Amino acid sequence: MKAYLKNAATAGIIFGIITTFLFLINFIGTAADLIGDITKSRPGSSILGLSAVMFNQLIFLGLIGIWAGARGSRKDSRLEDTWKHVLIGGALAGAVHGLIAGSLAFLVGSLNTAGVKINEYLSQILPEVIRIFLLNKTPLQGALFYLVFMTLMGMLGGLFGRGVLRSTWRKNIGARRKELWNSLTHHEKVLKIRANPLTRYVVYGLLLLFVFLMPLQIGQYWNYTVGTIGIYVLLGLGLNIVVGMAGLLDLGYVAFFAIGAYSVALLTAPTPHNLQWSFWLVLPIGIILASLTGILLGIPVLRMRGDYLAIVTLGFGEIIRILSKSVLLTPFSGGPKGVFNVGAPTLFGKPFNSDVNFVWLITLGCLLVIFVTNRLQNSRVGRAWEAMREDETVAQAMGINTLTHKLMAFAIGAAFAGLGGILFASRNQFTGPEDHSLMVSINVLSLVIVGGMGSIPGVIAGAFVLKGLPEILRQLENYRVLFFGVLLVVMMVIRPEGLIPGSRQKLELQHTDKSQAPPDTADASEGSSPS
Amino acid sequence: MGIHNAVKNIKSISAYQVIQFVIGALFIGYILWRLNEILRVNPIYGPDTWMRFAIAGLILGSVYALIAIGYTLVYGILFMINFAHGEIMMIGAFGGYFVFEALNAIPTPTAADPELTFLSAQPVISVLLAFIVGMSVSALSGYFLEKIAYRPLRSAPRLVPLISAIGASIFLQNAGQLLFGAQRRDYLNPEVLTRGNGWEFPVGEGTVILPYTGALTFVLSFLILIGLFTLVQRTRLGRAMRAVAENKPVAALMGVDVDGVISRTFIISGAMAGAAGVMWGIHLGLVYYFVGFIPGIKAFTAAVLGGIGNIPGAMLGGFFLGIVEAIGPPILGLSFQLKDVIAFGILVLVLIFRPTGIMGEVLTEEKV
């Protein structure tokens, strides 16, 4: 078989499996709804004899089909990128894709007509879903339709790939755009403005003003969401110190969050202890408690190797959760039901009761944490952390007491998490065991990794992408965690450094103008020939 | 000279060793006190109950041993924790579940029993089929897991494949939930293997039941363990696996197909997890998307207990953990609700005292 045909068939099979999977988890139906929302098509209306839902579903499937065709007709170094190859390759990929999708349609359609209750086993596949997938036709008709449809889409994809993705004019446009961008950003005046320290203050001031004014405008729901994002920024920055800077993979990070949340809950709520302390008094107590727990946990476990540490911390997080909901500790912790009426802070006699107030408070917390992180990053301690992450043995040989520094990282990270937990419980006026599941640790880890380990803007971006986007795309709620999983794997394979990787500050040449002192590379390359 | 050395030794004891000693002494003291309490002072359980605990523990332990070997095999070769291993087990459990459901849909009516289905009419074939299918889907998942999520990261820093594995674990779990729903499903066994049925022995004043499902689980996993041991020690593939574990570049130079060996390791460990999944379903009777997670972590604990990378160690660790889980709560005076806490607690304790596991050789720090 010719190489390009094999390539096309493989792409067809892979996309067939993807389409099947997306159908089985009913992502196709959800995507159709989403497209309906975006295009504002009325559910009852019909287009080309199809109901709006079916039409939108075909749009989605068509896009996958085109993608399959584009992949299937992909050029690689051995293959010729001729129009004929592209068309045949795309068609073959589409046909294989269509064959799999069609077989799937035929199978579920026939089972459905035979009266098998598929959704008893595959919970998403309701008869309605099957009906829409088959476009109201018989299983055989539906199967044939998909075979033809996907073949056509595959050819279209092939043409699209050759004519748009790999075309020469597109490369030219890309190059020109880059040129334009460079000429803009490296323009003399722009550089001058950027070099002026005043610019920075103005930008920060504007940002601050925006952060202050925004909560007043966006309403309760979005304030709640922004507050949650803010708390995840806090948690992310804390974990960033532990994982990103010190290189300690902590999967039980939620434990410190839980300790913060429970300390504010148990000390301020009327039940179970009726202590009703002031929030401002509890705030430092909670943070210190969290950080002490960090140290106490750290002393035994921080001597372990990286991957053992991950599992032990995970176990510790689970222990805290199981204990908090166990019968044993119910009189103390409120048990599985949790703690209600957690106290809110008051300022000058005015209680914090709206989400606006909490957004401000959380933003303040974030700013504080960013400030601290930034200071630490460029200090003796921060450098020691990074050295440990890079090579623990050598770091120790540089005079770094690795255990103390690991404990410091754990304590600071735990303190941030404790702060996050306090704010979270206080804002929600509630905390319970299910607020502190393993998923919180995983979410925070994901956002740190997706954003970029060791990078403050990265963590903030990660929090917005992972906690903010799902709020905007609410239909996709069910698929969020699945998406996290895929994202973690894909990020590790494609871009392990994250969306906004940390950049290193320029230290050696920070006071001298770069253009006047070009790096003395000749001197170095002279001694460079590794055998 | 002796005194001189002794003084020096005392000086070199760190605070950490003191903490170790104190924790260890407290723990052992507490266990001795509890043992005295429940065996002599206030015997709440008769010998029959202890026997029942022990049997339950051994059966559970044999399942843990199967899963633990998967961790150990992969760790031995790639030095990474295959975090998604528990999910591979879940897939196997679902495989067996669907085989049983499908076979139960085939009617084979007889004069005596018009309701009889293939599942109960041919239990041996049914169980065999369930294991074949369960092990195959798990093996396949293991193969693709390695190919998609781990192979591109072969030369990356250690944290990277671990995070990828966590991602794969989350993905598989949620895919399971989205596909099969969040509800717990009853595992439909052939009638002979109805849970609770078994051989009865009189012990002390009561009787102890050895359930058929348990016996099946124990015997089968023992056979699989022996098979695996033979495979690793006696066959060409086993030799290649050991060579790759020892030194990948050198193995490659000797003509061993390293990628192929790694793939096959994942297939083998996947198949064993699949078998464990089917056993879990048959013996304990529940299957759902989260079914693999906790056993996965516990089996990892077992692998660490036995010294990760060490195959007999993983077996022993599995049995040890199973038994501790069964008799630990009554000995420590805790409710069975907290048995997971005990398992994790043991993991933490073991790693505090022997970071390389009970049977793990003390690895010399790679050339400093």
Added chain:
Amino acid sequence: MSIVLETRKLTKQFGGLTAVNSVDLAVPEKSIFSVIGPNGAGKTTFYNCITGFYSPDAGEIIFDGKSLLGLTPDKITYRGIARTYQNIRLFSNMTAIENIMVGFHSQMHSNLAEAILHTPRLKREEKEALEEGRRLLQFVGLSGLGDHLARNLPYGAQRRLEVARALASNPKLLLLDEPTAGMNPHESSDMMHFIRQLRDELGITILMIEHDMRVVMGVSEQIAVLDYGSKIAEGTPLEIQGNPMVIEAYLGRGAASGLQNIAEKSV
């Protein structure tokens, strides 16, 4: 000349294997002292014992008049011993100058609270470290490359950066582990000059493991030979070259003339 480092009957075993067997060594202050021996002779284990990564099973290590036994590697660095590694081990995702500043760790004092509060003392300390770091970069001939990531530097530059990082901890004794490994003859002779410069200008005692006989014979003042963990010879380069036991250890019986030739060429 006083003795800066002394080992007495130093022994380290792994299981049944005695990697270092009762080694006595005395390194005079401000000398260049080489430890040589065939592969697997226990040289790196010997280093690891001195720097505290292994705790010896028997014997004594005395540095600057005090015992090093029982000290962790970081404490030993504070006493004034620094080292480089056989296979370069830089902090590869940090810049060259950051690598050096990590080396200053033992010379700096700021703690967590000071870092957050940015006290004047901390600012001064950071500034001094930065300036000192730039000076060290210049000393090892890497000025201008300070802001490059360590892993992006050329091989020879990485070797020198590793030395600069070690120097940052202000050591009395510098342990070099095969400093010319993987270098061509031209680079090796550069490195030899550099090693002499270290001793002459900074007054640091150098203890060196090296395989390249040209370098060993050319730069060392004193040589100890290890074989199967035991010291089989010690002396000046000339004495070692003529020692039949050494030649036997390297090349087996009867190959003495071969090494003789190499040694003669190198001097």
